[in-house]
Amino acid sequence: MADLSAAPNMSVDQIRESYTALTRRKRVYGGILLVVFVALMAAGFRTADDRNAGSFSDGIGRLFDYPAEVLGEAAEKIALMPGHMAHFFPALVETLNIAAASTLIGALAGTVLSLLSTRGMARWPRLIPVFRRIMDICRAIPEIVIALVLIFLLGGGPVPAMIAIAIHTAGALGKLFSEVNENASLKPVEGLQSVGATWAQRMFLGVIPQVGPNYVSYALLRFEINIRASAILGFVGAGGIGYELRNSMSWGQGRYDEAAAIFVLLFATIVIVDQASGHLRDRLTHGAKA
């Protein structure tokens, strides 16, 4: 904001002049930024279009071909749909289990990391930067990197995905948790310290009860994200519904009804979990509506 009250002895004309100059300069800057932005978008789009196998103009017409094909076939074989859903339900449970277990493990690890990297609570105050960097690195590694390497080591299955997502979750939640910790009161911690409580006791009895609801709310949010992540990792070979989706897609035509069943299952799960966790989070942060 321009501080117009800075010079009280300016005449009205002067004020107007400086104000118009300011607006003009702002407009020029805004215009330049806009031009640069549009140019970047256009150039970026052109480059992406050039390097793509099919061009945008060709593909846009075919956008709905595949969904139409899948849905058409599913509609023809609508009678088989409940059977397929029952068939793929265990895979869906596996995907949910991957998400839930990795959220739990990640949240536990994130809690410890966040407590170790918050000023006033840390066990070893000098190591705070070290634990912060550990969280940064955990957050920066995309899940797929760890998952692919672990699939090579451990073979395909849910465990590589679980570990990969848990590592990322630990980093992401650790950062959010330590922000929550900063707002927590240190008085209970000091009180506990004065009666000789160990570090673990101080944290468990002094800090966790204060931050618990916020932690759970963030962990729920993360659970939603992790369901999506575990579905995607399944697609690259880590088990669960994503793996089934890739298989049924590679069968090609004639088996699209299976793919459709998986689409529906995944969609329904995501929507239900989103709604349920949104509702729960609302209650946790704003208190129960009595």
Place this chain on the structure above:
Amino acid sequence: MTTFSTDLGIEGLKSETDRLFARKRIINFALPVLVLLYLGYVFFAFEIPALWQKASIENARTLVSDSYSYKTHVTRDNRDASVSVAIEGERKGAYPDGMSPEWVSLGETTVIDLEDGHVVRFGPETIEYDIPGYGLIRATPSRSKGVQAELPAGPVPEWINVSKNRLAIKTEAGRLTVTRNRSEVFRYFTGWELFFFTLDSPYHGMSLPDLAGRAVSGEAGAIFNDFWTNKMWRHQDVAWAIVETLLMAFLGTLGAGLVALPLAFLATRNFMPIRAIRFATRRVFDFVRGVDSLIWTVVLSRAFGPGPLTGALAILVTDTGTFGKIFSEALENVDQKQIEGVQSTGARAIQRYRFGVIPQVTPVLLSQLLYFLESNTRSATIIGAITGGGIGLLLTQAIITQKDWEEVAYYIVLIILMVMLMDWFSGWLRRRLIKGEVSEKKAKRKSAKA
């Protein structure tokens, strides 16, 4: 918080407190027990006990040692006694005919010095390996009789594997394998081989001051060209892959912002009086978000084929739903007074939006866009692995070969650097654009989802 009714006597309060304590105690024990039970269930559902049998320690060892070291193969074709030297045994890493590293002297008898007294000799007929502290091993391969090995007297140590058609020796200094058709020596070195220049480049093996001198005297272009077109590490392709990944994130995030902003107005109570449209727009947002980026990626890659555009569109579509929701929430919270103020000066509708609404929501919008830009860099890596574009594709390809672990390590380092750089950049830009800690804190809470 638990509050007690005020009309309780001492006894009443006490019993009330006791009950509260008892409940809390139960919850405090029940929750960890539930978590433990669930983890126990997962432990068996994921068949973790059986995992140890599947897990490959051998794979882990090659992966780790390969990621920071490389081996040079010296291979003798036993049929015509010709000897070739190649880094990692790959054709693009082969030494030209008649050339060899200094520890290999070619000739009628090729002498390979593995250091610390280990010497392998490829004779005209016989292969010899002199192992200090053990003795001389001789092996004569022939088509008719297989591999005839002569070992020093005594029991065969476990690092020597000998059979009728094969002799394999594994020592600290290197590895020798003799079969009927060929004899091969591996020598291990630390580092990433040929990272800057391949063997066919005149600049291979030159020291940095030498290179700098040549660059100054006008060869900078040629030097850069040799580095850029390195066949082993493909720096050009890798750089393009990174650019593609960033491009996906950039186009996807900003495109989603551009699409979502006008739609968000349709989903707000204060700007869209018609209930049906509001409801429909919100359901569209929910649907797009619910379909999930995996399904969008699959559908879009059918229409557009593999490449960065597909990835960008997948991010664009998924995030349109998320942005639509966040933006419409921000728009519902705008202060009506500012709009009325603009209106009182006789502004038209479009001016009311431009000067009354947009300045209020810009901080939230920008900070969300920047947060998503960072998290989408990570998503773009994953989506690239599915649609086939960017650094994600290179990474999956390198992992599938199961031997180029040094390249995998290189790509992982690049990806982590890329994401951290984007994190830093978006944080920096956010601080420059939005001065005011409060709005940033609030935005952070909301974008926790990213």
